[in-house]
Amino acid sequence: MNVPQIEIIEIPLTQEGELVEMEEEVEYEEPDRRTELIAACFNSIAATEYFDTGMESKVNLARIKRIKRMSLRLIDYYVSEIYGEHFEDEED
Numbered sequence: 001m002n003v004p005q006i007e008i009i010e011i012p013l014t015q016e017g018e019l020v021e022m023e024e025e026v027e028y029e030e031p032d033r034r035t036e037l038i039a040a041c042f043n044s045i046a047a048t049e050y051f052d053t054g055m056e057s058k059v060n061l062a063r064i065k066r067i068k069r070m071s072l073r074l075i076d077y078y079v080s081e082i083y084g085e086h087f088e089d090e091e092d
Helices: 033-048 059-085
Strands: none
Touching: 033 059
């Protein structure tokens, strides 16, 4: 039977048993909230596809249309923003 090997990391301690402060900084990059918003908008559009528009009331049809319109506008805005950050020097 194969047993996975576990690497043991030594934690530096002072003589008093306290943790030694590390000199190096760890860079942590926050996840981009825009990608989460794009995914949420996409999911909203996908959710509206399951409704039978022939069976829905006019109010619900207007709601579905509004959800799609708002989601597409948000997707366009955030994708354009991300694109602009990566391809600032290039033209459309």
